[in-house]
Amino acid sequence: MVQRLTYRTRHSYATKSNQHRVVKTPGGKLVYQGTRKRASGPKCPVTGKRIQGIPHLRAVEYRRIRLARNQRTVNRSYGGVLSGGAVRERIIRAFLVEEQKIVKKVLKIQ
Numbered sequence: 001m002v003q004r005l006t007y008r009t010r011h012s013y014a015t016k017s018n019q020h021r022v023v024k025t026p027g028g029k030l031v032y033q034g035t036r037k038r039a040s041g042p043k044c045p046v047t048g049k050r051i052q053g054i055p056h057l058r059a060v061e062y063r064r065i066r067l068a069r070n071q072r073t074v075n076r077s078y079g080g081v082l083s084g085g086a087v088r089e090r091i092i093r094a095f096l097v098e099e100q101k102i103v104k105k106v107l108k109i110q
Helices: 084-109
Strands: 020-026 030-036
Touching: none
Parallel strands: none
Antiparallel strands: 020 030
16 A cells, blocks of 8 residues: 655646655655756856856755855956857957057057
8 A cells, every 4th residue: 555645835737846754754754845946057148048066956056155255256357147159259359459449540640
């Protein structure tokens, strides 16, 4: 005979936020254990890709207490916010804009 299980909280519907796992206790009973939702991780706002090198956690778990600073960021400018490709694109664009200004200045003198 299978042991019947009941939710341990008042939330009684099987929704995405109310997922549970069946766990056997040391006493041999089966109980529901609440599981947390899977996190998708931070995304780059420019490219929309996932940022590499940062763990996929829920927003609350990125706080100072849970993660050290070197696990929350990537060691470069805009690290942990923009992806590497987006940063590279910005650097190249800034360089080309400066080059364009120099070319305009040279053409004006001639």
